[in-house]
Amino acid sequence: SDPVHSCHRKAMEVLGLGNRALRRIPTDAGLRIDIDALKAAIAEDREAGFSPACVIGTAGTVNTGAIDDPQALAKVADEEDLWFHVDGCIGALIAIAPENRSLVAGIEQADSIALDPHKWLHAPFEAGCALVRDAEAHRGTFATTLECLQSAPRGLPSGQWLHDYGLQTSRGFRALKVWMALKEHGVEKFGRLIDQNIAQARYLAGRIEAEPELELTAPTSINIVCFRHRGRGLSGEPLKAFNTEIMMRLQEEGIAAISDTTVHGQHCLRAAITNHRTRRDDLDLLVREMLRLAREIEAAATPM
Ligand SMILES: Cc1ncc(COP(=O)(O)O)c(C=O)c1O
Structure with missing residues (x-):
């Protein structure tokens, strides 16, 4: 949407695709992605020879907390064969709130979801989190073969290497504080x-x-x-x-x-x-x- 968080611009630039490859779709009176405008933009891009790849919906925009309609976006992404990502940094966790979870119904259809336990799970800064549905595709994106970190059927290397799921090799155990808080509360x-x-x-x-x-x-x-x-x-x-x-x-x-x-x-x-x-x-x-x-x-x- 047009009020999408600046992290998506940074991501597009880091990917080498550039800011212009991120199309901001106009919003309706409720500041949610206008679905017809989204469909029109996809058609227009295809017509112009571009290859739309991903639809990003926000569950809780940083400006106003608006929630793009996850059901409608999932449908468009499915029909158009696009990856469906939900920026749920603010709002994905509403899925655990009994009185309001219907507001985000449909985000479970996403291919990936970003959420911030340092927001509504009260984790100390920071514990940004991305969930990817297809573990194989996820691993395939990042896995490399470092000679000294080969997998083996036995011993320490028999587990999953976490560095095969992201850019970092060494990384902090941020998940621990989230797990502990969930266990405690x-x-x-x-x-x-x-x-x-x-x-x-x-x-x-x-x-x-x-x-x-x-x-x-x-x-x-x-x-x-x-x-x-x-x-x-x-x-x-x-x-x-x-x-x-x-x-x-x-x-x-x-x-x-x-x-x-x-x-x-x-x-x-x-x-x-x-x-x-x-x-x-x-x-x-x-x-x-x-x-x-x-x-x-x-x-x-x-x-x-
Ligand atoms: C909707 C939304 N997306 C992305 C981000 C960026 O997340 P982070 O601050 O965890 O880097 C924020 C942060 O405030 C946000 O509100």
């Missing part, structure tokens, strides 16, 4: 916490809608809320500067760690709720402090 608890964060985001969205001075700037699909202060009579750059100043003061005064982004060309603030310690009181405080800071900034800007 269980999948069920992590699923419940994901549901809790999503419910909190919906609560925050409701609080923002109820404040005449604030407005939502994108639909709240999961745990990301995009919003802004309307700024009395401001628009364009001055409105952006006003909201940026609110954000800076929230950060510098140690009140809240919110960020900002641009959605469909419109600047806004962005709250991403991933912490298991977040409480509704924290979200009430965020709304209250935003309004207070806005008044403070307005007062300082008004001539005496």
Whole structure:
């Protein structure tokens, strides 16, 4: 989609295919890939002599948390004989959250999924993870024959060499912390916490809608809320500067760690709720402090 994470651009450049080989497909009102536009782009590329290879859907875009329709994308990928990858760095783990798992139904059809246990599994930075369905294709991509690391039917080399599944030879045992956390807390608890964060985001969205001075700037699909202060009579750059100043003061005064982004060309603030310690009181405080800071900034800007 057009708000795809920059890691895909980097991946295309590392692959030697270049940024232009990554076609950003326009999104619909819900900021999800427009499926008809995707089909048209594939046809157009084939017509122009290119060979489309892969469809990347995002389960939880970094900007707004939008989830591209996994069922529809799987169908297109199947019909067009393309690899189907899901960037589920933010949202793949919703699959373990009982109240919301239907939001990502279909991602199990993907050929590969990226997910980040350092996000919604609370693993210490970092534990990026990629799951590939076809183990043989996966191994075939990376396996090499290093003389001193040959396989054998017995002894230490009788196991799988992990370096045959990626670029690194020596690599850290990142999986251990993920495994330990799952053993200690269980999948069920992590699923419940994901549901809790999503419910909190919906609560925050409701609080923002109820404040005449604030407005939502994108639909709240999961745990990301995009919003802004309307700024009395401001628009364009001055409105952006006003909201940026609110954000800076929230950060510098140690009140809240919110960020900002641009959605469909419109600047806004962005709250991403991933912490298991977040409480509704924290979200009430965020709304209250935003309004207070806005008044403070307005007062300082008004001539005496
Ligand atoms: C949707 C999405 N894709 C990819 C990434 C990159 O993942 P990482 O930060 O683990 O490198 C992020 C990171 O925030 C993300 O939100």
